[in-house]
Every structure is written in structure tokens, then in C-alpha cells.
Amino acid sequence: MKTIDSKIVKHVAHLARLELDDKELKEYSGQLASILSYISKLNEIDTANVVPTSHALTTLKNVFRKDVPRKSLGPDEALANAPSKEDDFFRVPQILEGK
Amino acid sequence: MENLYSLTAHKLKELMTKGETTPAAVAEQLFSRIEKCDGKIKAVVFNGKDNALKNAVASSGKNGRLAGVPVLLKDNICVKGEPTTCASKILAGFRPPYDATVTRKLKDAGAVLIGKANMDEFAFGSSCETSCYGPTKNPWDTARIPGGSSGGSAAAVASDETILALGSDTGGSIRQPAALCGVVGLKPTYGRVSRYGLIAFASSLDQIGPITKDTEDAALLLSVIAGYDEMDSTSVDLPVPDYSKALTKNVKGLRIGVPKEYFIEGLDKEVEASVRSAVALLKSLGAEVKEISLPHTEYAVSTYYIVATAEASSNLARFDGVQYGLRADNAKDMIDMYIKTRSQGFGNEAKRRILLGTYCLSTGYYDAYYLKAQKVRTKIREDFDKAFRACDCIITPTSPTPAFKIGEKTNDPLSMYLSDIYTIPANLAGLPAISIPCGFSKEGLPIGMQILAKAFDEETIFRAAYTFEQSTEFYRKRPKI
Numbered sequence: 001m002k003t004i005d006s007k008i009v010k011h012v013a014h015l016a017r018l019e020l021d022d023k024e025l026k027e028y029s030g031q032l033a034s035i036l037s038y039i040s041k042l043n044e045i046d047t048a049n050v051v052p053t054s055h056a057l058t059t060l061k062n063v064f065r066k067d068v069p070r071k072s073l074g075p076d077e078a079l080a081n082a083p084s085k086e087d088d089f090f091r092v093p094q095i096l097e098g099k
Numbered sequence: 100m101e102n103l104y105s106l107t108a109h110k111l112k113e114l115m116t117k118g119e120t121t122p123a124a125v126a127e128q129l130f131s132r133i134e135k136c137d138g139k140i141k142a143v144v145f146n147g148k149d150n151a152l153k154n155a156v157a158s159s160g161k162n163g164r165l166a167g168v169p170v171l172l173k174d175n176i177c178v179k180g181e182p183t184t185c186a187s188k189i190l191a192g193f194r195p196p197y198d199a200t201v202t203r204k205l206k207d208a209g210a211v212l213i214g215k216a217n218m219d220e221f222a223f224g225s226s227c228e229t230s231c232y233g234p235t236k237n238p239w240d241t242a243r244i245p246g247g248s249s250g251g252s253a254a255a256v257a258s259d260e261t262i263l264a265l266g267s268d269t270g271g272s273i274r275q276p277a278a279l280c281g282v283v284g285l286k287p288t289y290g291r292v293s294r295y296g297l298i299a300f301a302s303s304l305d306q307i308g309p310i311t312k313d314t315e316d317a318a319l320l321l322s323v324i325a326g327y328d329e330m331d332s333t334s335v336d337l338p339v340p341d342y343s344k345a346l347t348k349n350v351k352g353l354r355i356g357v358p359k360e361y362f363i364e365g366l367d368k369e370v371e372a373s374v375r376s377a378v379a380l381l382k383s384l385g386a387e388v389k390e391i392s393l394p395h396t397e398y399a400v401s402t403y404y405i406v407a408t409a410e411a412s413s414n415l416a417r418f419d420g421v422q423y424g425l426r427a428d429n430a431k432d433m434i435d436m437y438i439k440t441r442s443q444g445f446g447n448e449a450k451r452r453i454l455l456g457t458y459c460l461s462t463g464y465y466d467a468y469y470l471k472a473q474k475v476r477t478k479i480r481e482d483f484d485k486a487f488r489a490c491d492c493i494i495t496p497t498s499p500t501p502a503f504k505i506g507e508k509t510n511d512p513l514s515m516y517l518s519d520i521y522t523i524p525a526n527l528a529g530l531p532a533i534s535i536p537c538g539f540s541k542e543g544l545p546i547g548m549q550i551l552a553k554a555f556d557e558e559t560i561f562r563a564a565y566t567f568e569q570s571t572e573f574y575r576k577r578p579k580i
Binding site: 038039044055057063084092094 | 192193194196197289290303304329332333335395397398400401402404405412416419420421422423424425426430431432433434435436437438439441442445450451453454455457458461468470471472473474475476477478480512513516526527528529530554
């Protein structure tokens, strides 16, 4: 397995929408490298013909409900925790470039 | 007479039925107890006294299975209109617009919800030290951790600050704190209890379960919260037995497997001795004991930290400052708002796990890590399938050591992760497992043993646990606070 350095950690942080200062970057790079080195133990096992388990219950099937209308949260309840709102909408900073 | 707060739910129900006490009297006593002890223990993060006292009065004379019985919920379980924060700054101020299914079931059964329990942030930890509210203390020695992540729930039960508690268990988060605090904690079979309204950590591993003072209460509480729920497509539509009926003091002919891979270097000598003598006791009561092998045990922690962090990194993408909780100020655009909010809102361990999980799922690494881990998960599951052909239940230590000191492992994430070595396999295989008290160290710290059974065979677990418990006195001992 590949190892991890601060350049990769920086890239991964960006993918996860996190910002790390230099001290954090150094600390996480070291810790993640040692965790990944421990994890590389998994390479000892031959899994060539093994079916992956995504869920512990092998009987699990996709579930669909009937397409009938039912009561859900109203706008007031749905927006009750919004950090910022306007009318019946969540308000967010500018998304598109320009004015 | 004993103080009401020190009693079990089944005992309180008996007293209430006879008219010897009332829900209001129990609640009053319990809140005085919290007031007296929680400054030291710090198990309760939201105290719902006013509502609870009202609900206690209203529940008087009602018939529900938990009518008038106080319950403390881990802070990742939604209660409509009440604070629910996962002990994270990023959910500051959040009040869910709906009840979790377990919350609704408790309310329907007449339980009195008394507040929220401390936990590791988003359940990321084995010590309760990653909480944004600061650590909970172990009631047996306040210089030590109570275990985690459901450390607040376990410490509150141990210190008589609640009668019953719910926790959640992704890699041992109910069982390990139960063991370290000297109480009973059960992780049900995956799919036995609805996860609707449990704020997700790793969706293929998470289960809600009881933390209680004895096995009878665990059976009672599981009977109330278990069952199929159309709001959780991974909950399973199987009838819920009355688990209280499984509490028979009889293990004659019960086949107990003891996995040799669990008694290895790193296992504390006193823990090993306690668990081995517990197995010997069950043998003397008529159980058959055999050594078994779970050959992939040593790969469980690695597998878990890939699967769990990958799922967590995906589940935690929803905390972006748009719909609830914290939003950072002074963002120059939307992406900047996400980044600032998440960087300010998540603590260190949450960031570490999001980074690890994102890495394991990212282009170029997915096959080497996530897919590989899912395949090893199959091997671990197959180990158990094979083992359960030769035995009815498996007994192991719950935690390799008794409670460690606060701060002892905070700078070494890997050594913290290894403290879950005995509890993780049950989550990967989806199996039910309980931790019950089985001894004390020379220093007076509780030791727990774990009993696992086949999927949906909680009844065998209760039978073995109840028989052991009723033949010993460990579960009766309480810390002096």
C-alpha cells in the first residue's frame, strides 16, 4: 500500500472541505502515516476470490415504499434550525461568480 | 429502604405497581442525585429536569412497560425540540424537528426522558475525551476515563444518575464503557433496533442499545426499543420476543466458545484471570466450554478503521453550515463557507477520521483500502459463521485493560484504536454482544466480559449473562462518589 505525505493530506483535506494550518498538517501526516502502516497488515490476506461485504446482513434488499403522498416537515419546521434564511429558503453566500 | 435512584427499572416498576412509590418521587430523587454527583462525573450534557418532572407526574398510574422510569439518552439520539449535538461544536444549538424511532418508542412506553449524555464527538473515540464539553470521569476513579464513546451513558448508570440509558455502538461504544464503568451494555444485532434519528457515524455498523444496572433491565429496555421500522430500510422485519422470558438461570448444555486469538499479548493479566474464572463458573453450572478459533481477529481493527472512517467521512459531509448548527462568519463564497464552518466546527479526532476516510475512498486508493477492507470483512464474518457451528455463544474480554488514565492515550490515536480490539469484530459481522461485570482489579476498577451470539439470538446472550450475573455479586457493587 502507498504511504501518505503532507502533500496528499493537503489534497485530501481540500476534498473533505477542511482547512489545516501547518502544525495540523504536520501532525495529521505523521499520525495518518502510522495508522496506514498498521492498516497495511491487510495485504497479508489473499482476497482474490472473496466477495466484499458492504453490509453485515446478507439478506438486505433495497426497499421501496408506495408512491403515495404523506405529511412531511413543513417549511417552518424544516427551516427552524437554519443559521440563515429568507422567506421559505435557506440563505447561503454567493455561489456564482460576478455580481 | 435503599434510595430510589439506586434501584433498577424492574424493581421500581414493582414498587410503583404496589403503590409504594411514584414516578414523581423517583424523578425528584434522581435530579437531586444528578445535582450532587454530576459536578464530579460530568456525564449529563443537557439536563431536562423541568420537562421530566412534568412528564413523571403525568406518567403516574399509566400502564406502559417503562411507565415512570427515567432514561438518559446519548447525545446523538434525536429528541424533538431538545438539544442534540453529538458533543460537537458543529451542531451547537441544533434541536431536531422529529423524534428518533427509539425516542418515540420510549415515550410511548411511558419512560421519562431526563436529558442527554456526554459522548466522544460524533462517537469518535474510546474515552469520552473528544467531547466538545470536556471529558466524563469514571465514577470508580475520577482520574480515569469512563470509556467511550457512550461514556456519559455508562458513567451515569454507574453513578446512579439515571436508572436506564441508551448508547450507540459502532465498534464497541456501548460495551467498552459498560465494562470500564461496571455496568451492563448490549449491542443488538445489526437491524434489530431502528437507526432512524440516530445521527449516523458508520451506517453499516451503528446500532443503538441499552446500558443498564443489570441484565433484566437490559432485556426490558431492548424489548421496548427493538423492531422493524419503515423509516430505517436496514431494520429487519422479524418478531420481537419478550426478552425478559429469556432470563432463565440455567446454562446446562450451553456450548460456550472461547477464541484463542483473544487471549494474546496486550491483554491485562487481571482481566484475563477474571474472564477465565467467569467461564469456569459457567462450566461448573453445566455449560460445555471449548476453545475455538477466529483466525482473522488480528485484522479486525485495520478493517474497521477503513470501513468506519470511510462511511463517517461520507456521513459527515452533511455538516456544511447550510441547514443546521454552526455557520462560520466572513466567508467569501459558498465553498469558503463550507471550509470555514467545518474547520471551526469539527474537533481533532473528527478531522483525523474524515481525512482517513476521504483518503481511503479517493481515486487511486479505493481498491487498495475500502474494497480490500470489505473483502477482509467477509473473512471475519465467515470466521464467526464457522465458529457458531460448534458453539452457541462466545465469551471474551470486553476491553484488554481496565479504565486507563485521562490523557494517557490522547496523543497516540493508534493505541486508542487498539483498545477496541475485542469489540470491533461483532460490529463487522453484525452480531449481538453484551458486556457484563465479571470482576474487579486490585485497584478496584471494574472488569467486563463480552458474550456474543448468532445474529438475532439475543436470547442466548441473556440466558448466559443472567445465569452468570445471578450466581455472582459483581453487578451489585457501586462506586462511592
